[in-house]
Amino acid sequence: MSNVVVLIDTSISGVIRGSATELLVAASRLGTPIAVVVTAQPISAEKVRLLGQYGAATVYNAVSADVATRLTGPQPEALASAVAHFSPSAVIVSNTIDGRDIAGRLAARTAGGLLLDVVDLRIGGDAIVSTHAVFGGAYVAEWAIASRLAIITVRLASFEGAAPEHDPELVVMAVTADLTSHAAVIDAVEEIVSNSTRPELRGAKMVVSGGRGLGSAENFSLVEGLADVLGAAVGASRAAVDAGYVPQSHQVGQTGVTVSPDLYVALGISGAIQHRAGMQTAKTIVAINKDQDAPIFDIADFGIVGDVFSVVPQLVRAIEDRRS
Amino acid sequence: MKIAVLVKHVPDTYGERRLDTTTGLIDRLDDDQVADEINERALEVALSHRDADKSTEVIVISMGPTGAKDALRKCLSMGADSAIHILDDELQGSDAATTAEVLSAALAQQGVDLILAGNESTDGRGGIVPALIAEFLGVALLSSLGSVAVTSSEVSGSRETEFESLRVHTALPAVVSITESSADARFPNFKGIMTAKRKPLTVLTLSQLGIGVEGSVSKSILVSTLERAARGSGTKVIDDGTASAQLVDYLASERLI
Ligand SMILES: Cc1cc2nc3c(=O)[nH]c(=O)nc-3n(C[C@H](O)[C@H](O)[C@H](O)COP(=O)(O)OP(=O)(O)OC[C@H]3O[C@@H](n4cnc5c(N)ncnc54)[C@H](O)[C@@H]3O)c2cc1C
Numbered sequence: 001m002s003n004v005v006v007l008i009d010t011s012i013s014g015v016i017r018g019s020a021t022e023l024l025v026a027a028s029r030l031g032t033p034i035a036v037v038v039t040a041q042p043i044s045a046e047k048v049r050l051l052g053q054y055g056a057a058t059v060y061n062a063v064s065a066d067v068a069t070r071l072t073g074p075q076p077e078a079l080a081s082a083v084a085h086f087s088p089s090a091v092i093v094s095n096t097i098d099g100r101d102i103a104g105r106l107a108a109r110t111a112g113g114l115l116l117d118v119v120d121l122r123i124g125g126d127a128i129v130s131t132h133a134v135f136g137g138a139y140v141a142e143w144a145i146a147s148r149l150a151i152i153t154v155r156l157a158s159f160e161g162a163a164p165e166h167d168p169e170l171v172v173m174a175v176t177a178d179l180t181s182h183a184a185v186i187d188a189v190e191e192i193v194s195n196s197t198r199p200e201l202r203g204a205k206m207v208v209s210g211g212r213g214l215g216s217a218e219n220f221s222l223v224e225g226l227a228d229v230l231g232a233a234v235g236a237s238r239a240a241v242d243a244g245y246v247p248q249s250h251q252v253g254q255t256g257v258t259v260s261p262d263l264y265v266a267l268g269i270s271g272a273i274q275h276r277a278g279m280q281t282a283k284t285i286v287a288i289n290k291d292q293d294a295p296i297f298d299i300a301d302f303g304i305v306g307d308v309f310s311v312v313p314q315l316v317r318a319i320e321d322r323r324s
Numbered sequence: 325m326k327i328a329v330l331v332k333h334v335p336d337t338y339g340e341r342r343l344d345t346t347t348g349l350i351d352r353l354d355d356d357q358v359a360d361e362i363n364e365r366a367l368e369v370a371l372s373h374r375d376a377d378k379s380t381e382v383i384v385i386s387m388g389p390t391g392a393k394d395a396l397r398k399c400l401s402m403g404a405d406s407a408i409h410i411l412d413d414e415l416q417g418s419d420a421a422t423t424a425e426v427l428s429a430a431l432a433q434q435g436v437d438l439i440l441a442g443n444e445s446t447d448g449r450g451g452i453v454p455a456l457i458a459e460f461l462g463v464a465l466l467s468s469l470g471s472v473a474v475t476s477s478e479v480s481g482s483r484e485t486e487f488e489s490l491r492v493h494t495a496l497p498a499v500v501s502i503t504e505s506s507a508d509a510r511f512p513n514f515k516g517i518m519t520a521k522r523k524p525l526t527v528l529t530l531s532q533l534g535i536g537v538e539g540s541v542s543k544s545i546l547v548s549t550l551e552r553a554a555r556g557s558g559t560k561v562i563d564d565g566t567a568s569a570q571l572v573d574y575l576a577s578e579r580l581i
Contacts, residue, residue, distance in 0.1 A: 011487065071466070071483075071492055076459075097443075097451075097468045097485040104455025105465075107421055113543030114420055116450045129547050135447075139343040142547035146540070153452075156486075184464040184494035187480075191488055206580070230581065238504075248470075248484070248505055254337055254446055255362070255504050263580045274337050280555060284578055286571065292562065299555040302574050306563025314568035319581055322572055 002089035004031040005060075005082045007038075007075060007102065008051065009094055012068045012189050014039045016047060019094050019156055021163075024055035026154045027092050028163035029121045030128055034058045034086050035168070038078045038175070040067045048170050055163025060085070064175035066183070072098050073183030074175045076105035081173060083110055083149065090128055095153035103153050112149035119158040128152075136258060136277030155258075157203025192249070198224075201233045201250060206263045207279070209235030209252055212243060213268020213289065213308060220245040222312050223267055229316050235259065235279075237269045253278035267308045271296025288312065325379070325476060325496075327370040328431055329404065330441040330453070331363040331386040333395040337446050348546035349417055350447050352389060359395035362442030364402070364509035366502050370440055371403045371510065373474045381405050383434060387415065387426055393525060401512035401520035408434075412530045419542040420448070424456030429533045431461065438479060439499045443468045454501040464494035470505035 004027040009017040016037070027033035035056035037043055041063065048059045062078030079091055079102065091106060093099040095117045107114050120131035127144040130152060134141050201207065208230060210223035220240070227234045235252040236245065252259055254274035264282035269275060271287065271294055279285070280299060287300040290307050297303040304311055335341040335350060336358045342351040367384065374380035384399040386392040387410035396407035410426055418426070431439060439461075444451030458465035466472075469481035469492075479500055480493035512520070530536060559574070561567050575581045 009487075017487065071464075071490070096487075097483075100451045101455040101465060101467050104420075104424075104452040105459040107452075108424070108456045108459035111421075114450075114452065115544065116420070116448075116452060124547065127545075134343050135341050138341075138552055139345070140550045140552065141343065141348050142549075143348065143544040144547050145543055146545055147543045182458070182462055182464050184466050184492050184498070186490055186492055188491040189488050190490075192484075248503075249486070255444075263575070263578075273339075277337070281552070284580060285555075286575075292560070297560055298557050300560070301558035302571055303557070303560040304563055304567040304571060305560065306567055311563055311568050314565075315571060318568050318572040319575075322576065322581065 002031040003034050003086040005034045005036055005079060005086060005088040005091045007036050007079060007091070007093040007099070009096070010037060010039060011191060014041065014043070016050070020051065021054045022156065022159040023092055023094060023154065024163045025159040025161055026121055028055050030090050030123060032057045033163065034060055034082060034088065036060045036062060036078055036082050038062045038064060038067060038075050040065060042172055048168055052166045052168040055166065056168045057166040059168045059170050061170065061172045062175050063172060066175070066179050068189070069186050070179045070183035071186050072101045073179035075102045076109065077175045077177045079106050080109055088149070090150040090152055092152045092154060095155050099153055103151050107151045110149055111147065112151040113145040113147035115143060115145060115150055115152045118152050118154045121152070133258070136254065137260065137281035198227060199231070199233045201235055201257050201259060204233035204259065205261050206230050206232035207235045207252070207259050207261045208232045208265040208267065209237065209269060210240055210245065210267045211237035211269030212239035214240060214245060217245045222308060225316055226265065226312055229319050232263070237275050266296050267312060269296055270294045271299065325377070325438065326381045326383070326434065326436045327373065327438045327440060328434060328436040329363065329367045329370050329382065329384045329399070330427060330439065331384050331395050331399055332360045332445045333357050333386060333388045333392040334360045334445055334447040341447070343549060345549040345551060347417070348549055352391070355391065357391055359398050360442060360445050362444070362446070362502070362504065365504070365506045366440040366442050367399055367402060367404060368507055368509040369472050369502060383408060383436070385427065385430055386410070387423055396525055397520055398512065400523045400525065401516045402510060403516060406523055407525040409525060409527045410533065411527050414530060414537055415541055417542050419544060420450050420452050421456055421543065422537060422541045424453045424460060426530070426533065426535065427453070428457050428460035429535045430528065431457065433533065437496045438474065441499065441501045443501045443503045454499050458499040464498040466492055466494060466498060467501045468503050469500060470503050472500060472502060472506065
């Protein structure tokens with residue numbers, strides 16, 4: 001089996017992010033996972049063991065003093081060195097803002113072939129075959145790569161299950177490249193901590209989203225109330241984000257997050273084509289909108305023509321009643 | 325200062341977008357294409373810098389089929405000073421890496437201080453061309469900035485990722501990509517539309533850029549495509565006070581509550 005290099009997402013302070021499991025699942029589909037971890041200090045034996053439980057056969061710890069100060073500077077260096085060291089058939093990174101920057105630099109350096117925003121991976125014949133959801137899932141396309149090295153960004157919350165466990169070998173290397181000429185400077189960083197117990201929007205089984213129809217940030221609590229009674233994540237339309245009801249990270253759609261939950265509830269959302277591009281593959285869609293001609297009804301399995309301010313509180317009560 | 329803004333001509337997101345299921349490429353045959361909105365926001369960053377510093381020169385660059393010149397004309401009417409259209413039949417079907425290589429050659433020829441781009445296009449959504457260009461040119465990258473400040477020697481801004489919010493800066497030259505949080509673009513005014521016709525729009529082929537493409541312009545090969553069946557609509561009830569109860573019954577029958 002060929003080696004597959006995986007970049008483990010870490011916080012600036014070195015905490016291994018939850019995406020490690022799914023990235024290693026993706027890698028294990030293609031070969032033997034080599035986990036690359038880039039940190040300011042060598043990682044603990046405990047973290048190495050943990051990565052082994054997640055599926056890493058080898059942990060390649062690249063140590064760089066620049067992790068917290070040079071924006072995505074050391075990671076391409078670490079991956080280029082891992083590629084030279086392990087001659088992998090593929091490098092996998094998460095399809096995040098940082099991941100794409102790192103994959104881009106690595107691809108330019110190694111002439112590896114890019115497979116971007118991949119939702120599934122398999123070996124077909126002797127080639128790596130990736131699945132992509134195009135135009136919000138209106139099409140599904142499979143691509144194979146014609147170069148010796150594939151550089152793959154995987155969509156978070158796409159790979160489920162667990163990879164086979166390993167007792168990993170640890171290799172430590174130091175990143176010594178001078179990054180000052182081409183890596184930007186990080187002046188300040190703040191971890192975005194969500195203090196809610198609500199599920200993450202990406203990968204959520206249920207999503208309740210609100211649109212401009214909510215009218216204000218205060219009224220948006222109606223969306224959150226329904227989400228909480230269902231145990232759902234909270235989403236929003238771009239109009240709701242633009243109006244400042246919720247942060248941009250909640251935006252569902254063309255230029256926001258793509259979700260594919262079992263249940264999607266759209267409250268006061270017209271259903272513009274760009275919004276639909278982020279949620280049209282949901283199993284069940286429910287819409288509540290006071291305009292009976294709103295396009296959201298064209299794709300809703302259950303639509304209510306009505307005012308969210310009267311229907312939603314009734315709905316919350318009715319769900320609670322049924323449960324008790 | 326010389327600023328280049330990268331522009332992509334894409335299918336209008338308001339229309340029905342199609343994938344050519346035999347090539348896996350985006351169907352660009354219809355004329356329902358526009359300059360990607362995010363590129364107009366990137367242009368806005370450049371133009372507002374020029375508003376403050378009149379010595380700034382703003383060029384817009386696009387690689388794409390014939391129609392891409394319409395996107396460039398729009399940018400000229402918004403206020404860009406000149407445009408470069410990289411047009412060559414050999415480039416059809418180019419992947420992100422080839423696109424970035426070709427754009428890098430044009431940018432190197434122009435000798436620009438700042439390269440502005442959108443964080444991702446609405447058609448491919450790859451979001452990787454800025455990083456590839458930064459690496460090809462050996463310069464810094466500030467990606468996905470929600471706000472940008474440009475001085476004569478430096479660029480800085482705020483960057484929100486999936487996990488962190490950062491303040492970042494770098495010396496010029498640099499590549500910067502911006503997100504939707506960046507300011508809305510201005511509309512072309514009448515004077516802009518009239519003067520755009522006289523502004524230079526240079527068409528360049530690969531040989532004029534002094535580069536050639538070895539082998540294929542794409543490293544990926546299509547394996548299969550599938551078009552998802554269009555979604556229909558189900559029950560629609562007009563609220564008479566009982567709609568929420570009906571919805572609860574429906575959710576229960578679907579085992580969703
Ligand atoms: C390049 C591009 C990218 C875009 N990306 C996205 C994206 O990622 N996500 C996205 O969502 N949009 C996106 N848009 C914007 C999109 O076109 C729409 O403008 C947006 O989705 C509208 O949001 P909305 O439905 O909340 O607002 P509106 O279209 O204004 O709809 C509000 C709805 O609320 C209903 N309403 C009002 N009051 C009530 C009430 N009391 N009770 C019930 N219903 C009520 C109204 O009937 C109306 O249907 C994008 C646009 C472009 C050009």
